[in-house]
Amino acid sequence: MRTRRPYNQRPNYFSGVATLVWLLIIGVPLYALISAALQTQSSYAQEGPLSLPTHLTFSNVTSVIQSGFVGYIGNTILVSAASVALVLAMCVPISYAVVRGTGWITRGVFRIFLLGLAIPAQAVIIPLFLIINQLGLYDTLWGVILPTAAFSMPVSVLVISGGMREISGELYEAMALDGASPRKVLMDMVVPLSRSSIATAGVFAALQAWNGFLFPLIMTQSDSTKLTTLGLYNFVSTYSDDVPALLAAVLMSAVPILVVYLFARRALVAGLMGAGGK
């Protein structure tokens, strides 16, 4: 894990130039976003997005807050947390059964989720809409949480079972000799030893929920169940002539995850990194 690539002695000019270009590609739009969000409408119209903002203003942020945007962010946090909890509560036992279970049924379970990886949420949205309606969950946050969690499951099962496969059979053997029940083996050994892949699945599920656009668009309609992504979509028409306010909303939508990034960067990055498998 902690291996270090041997450094070549020659300086790598290609990578130097390429990363500088990439820095501009990433940095310039982000600068424009921040600078526009803090400008007045008239100064944005005159100076454009790349100017040094001369009149810093927080009026855009205030106006976005007054529109109820913070409530949307709260809903999104709720949906993300609930779907992560659901995904982990189901995928840890599934992966355990897949990795340690015997027989063709458990192998079949793994294949189902491998196949499920390819199901685009788009493709099944019409029957799903019907099911959510039948369950009486239309226009509730549960109507978004349940399908969001379901569609995070294939990746989570793949990632978590990948992590559990790394645990050596001898450890299981030792626990079995002590007469430990499957439940005890799972809680005392498997979960602690595969916590990094469980964290990866959690981060991935959270990001899916955070990014989700289709489920909120189809499953909800009122203001009280609105999520951030949908709020932004509606702002495009509400603030069609007030670009700085719209961009302030874009900026604010990233604040919660930015806070996570600042305080738990290592965990977040390591979590995402694990999604690639070994």
Place this chain on the structure above:
Amino acid sequence: MTSLTGDRPSHRAGAGPEIRRAAPGKGRPGVGWAVPGLLFFGLFALLPMAGVVYLSLTSWNGITAPQFTGWHNWSRFLGDHQMVQSTLVTGVLLVGNIAVQAPISILLGVWSAGRQRNRAVLSAIFFLPLLLSTAATAVMWRQLLDPNFGLPSKMSWLFLGDQNMLGTQAGAIVCLIAVTSWQFIPFHTLLYQGAARNVPATLYQAAELDGAGRVRQFWSITLPQLRNTVVTSTTFMVVGGLTAFDVVLLLTNGGPGTDTAILPFQMYQTAFVTYDYGYASAVATFLLLLATGASLLLVRLTGYHKMNSTLEGL
């Protein structure tokens, strides 16, 4: 849950170590552990999958009961020029996205796997687009690409004088690929960074001794070692690309005209704007076939289903 296997030993202290051999299957979880999750996944993913295939054989407006119409939607689909065009645009976007994102992510990922200080700092910056949701990214770029107030008005040298990038089909496709890449390259970079750090250093040391240069090492060691990650990352790109509907809705709204109306966008419009659920289900089923076919192909091509390890033979 313990009752699922139910063979907890009644006395554990009595027997000596030699005869205490764990029976095969003992202490192993039964398939029951997977049942709650399977039921959940079945209800919200597998059942709808069957449902959409059935609905594609019906005519349904969402109010009265669906009418079985056999292959009607499918023959209509095959003769629909708009759908042919949508399929082509979907394909172009998919291939374009992979062609742009895969090489850049691999290079950036391998580069950022180095543990130099400046690389760590720059990587932290390169990660930032991932903090924005797809919707936020699309809304931001829509404003930044605005011909009158956005970047083109200030940087006309970069936009080749064509200030209204979203006004032509080619321009809109380029923008869609650029915006999607801008947002998702950081994610794929992370996947490759993690994988590149797991490449055993001994391989590079051996190559160094053999006098292999940096480029040679990349092609002969790094890239082959990353093959599982290439599959995972490409699968994410394919499934993501086939469902990239939010970017289209927010950035181009399918325009100019219906020039960038990719299949998921057409499906959405047919179902939830014109309430032709039967025909929309046929489009959705086609999408499902495309996605399943593409991912099966990827899995077959690479033997991913066998869960091979790149570390074999070391």
